[in-house]
Amino acid sequence: MLSNSIGRNLPWLGTLKRKTLQTSLAVILPVLSASAMAESLTIGFSQIGSESGWRTSETESIKAEAERRGYDLKFSDAQQKQENQIKAVRSFISQGVDGILLAPVVETGWDSVLKEAKRLDIPVVLVDRGVAADPSLYLTKVASDFKEEGSLAASWLAAETNGRCNIVELQGTVGSSAAIDRKDGFAAVIENFPNMNVIRSQSGDFTRAGGKEVMESFLKAEGDASNICALFAHNDDMALGAVLAMKEAGVEPAKDIIVLSIDGVPDIFKAMMDHEANATIELNPHLGGPAFDAILAHRDGKEVDKWIKANGPLYLPDTAEQEYAKRK
Ligand code: AHR
Numbered sequence: 001m002l003s004n005s006i007g008r009n010l011p012w013l014g015t016l017k018r019k020t021l022q023t024s025l026a027v028i029l030p031v032l033s034a035s036a037m038a039e040s041l042t043i044g045f046s047q048i049g050s051e052s053g054w055r056t057s058e059t060e061s062i063k064a065e066a067e068r069r070g071y072d073l074k075f076s077d078a079q080q081k082q083e084n085q086i087k088a089v090r091s092f093i094s095q096g097v098d099g100i101l102l103a104p105v106v107e108t109g110w111d112s113v114l115k116e117a118k119r120l121d122i123p124v125v126l127v128d129r130g131v132a133a134d135p136s137l138y139l140t141k142v143a144s145d146f147k148e149e150g151s152l153a154a155s156w157l158a159a160e161t162n163g164r165c166n167i168v169e170l171q172g173t174v175g176s177s178a179a180i181d182r183k184d185g186f187a188a189v190i191e192n193f194p195n196m197n198v199i200r201s202q203s204g205d206f207t208r209a210g211g212k213e214v215m216e217s218f219l220k221a222e223g224d225a226s227n228i229c230a231l232f233a234h235n236d237d238m239a240l241g242a243v244l245a246m247k248e249a250g251v252e253p254a255k256d257i258i259v260l261s262i263d264g265v266p267d268i269f270k271a272m273m274d275h276e277a278n279a280t281i282e283l284n285p286h287l288g289g290p291a292f293d294a295i296l297a298h299r300d301g302k303e304v305d306k307w308i309k310a311n312g313p314l315y316l317p318d319t320a321e322q323e324y325a326k327r328k
Pocket of ligand 1: 051052053054055128129178206234235236237262263283
């Protein structure tokens with residue numbers, strides 16, 4: 001493994017005589033690992049879009065980390081379309097980048113393009129979301145366990161309501177691992193409580209506008225808002241849109257309806273400070289560091305775990321002011 005990476009970095013070594021080679025390696029090896037760390041890479045980053053505050057933070061954080069390391073980051077915004085992401089990845093491959101970061105909008109449909117990257121030995125790191133493909137087709141996934149987030153949300157809600165609650169759910173983008181796993185993780189806990197039921201569930205596409213529109217339709221369909229005990233939104237932006245819908249309908253968010261979501265963006269902490277949201281689970285947007293480190297480790301011939309997990313805690317209004325100040 002090590003010799004492979006030496007060969008790749010220092011091809012001229014092959015011309016040295018055996019004895020000279022041994023002496024030279026002793027001198028070169030410590031220098032080499034330091035230089036591998038400082039290697040300047042060209043990395044392609046296919047981002048989903050900018051549907052949420054969290055997504056924007058993730059983009060900014062990855063760009064800043066690349067700049068800090070002196071990497072050439074080729075960035076592509078797919079505007080929520082998988083076909084754009086596939087085109088971007090193909091273009092990165094044809095440019096011969098050193099590695100690719102892919103935030104896949106949906107789980108399925110990646111096999112062909114991942115095989116193309118693998119054939120040319122270009123490591124692909126999934127950032128934030130997962131794919132339903134053979135794990136040997138990508139280097140690693142740097143992401144939170146979305147099922148765990150859903151379970152944590154449901155466990156907190158069960159404790160808060162003594163296991164009695166009619167829930168409306170705002171799902172994320174249809175077909176995304178974030179929406180599928182958060183829904184499953186939540187449902188797996190709720191099914192242990194006979195008096196907790198998800199009475200309505202629909203996608204708001206991870207956007208504020210989507211959350212508002214779907215919450216309006218939930219309120220209209222229920223007629224009496226007191227039928228709804230809690231909102232579980234798969235992200236903060238949809239929760240914030242739903243808060244607006246509640247206020248416009250004369251319903252007090254966080255009092256009449258519990259507001260629970262995921263991400264931990266500054267605006268949700270602000271909403272907690274304003275007594276309009278009850279809880280959020282943090283999703284760490286700083287995925288660039290571990291993703292780039294995984295590519296470097298791979299170039300060094302080291303084994304890389306298939307899933308580098310980044311789960312965050314659940315926050316309540318009591319610490320909202322501090323958390324808001326940290327993130328602003
Ligand atoms: O994949 C993570 C989700 O995607 C975040 O929760 C959401 O805000 C984003 O758009």
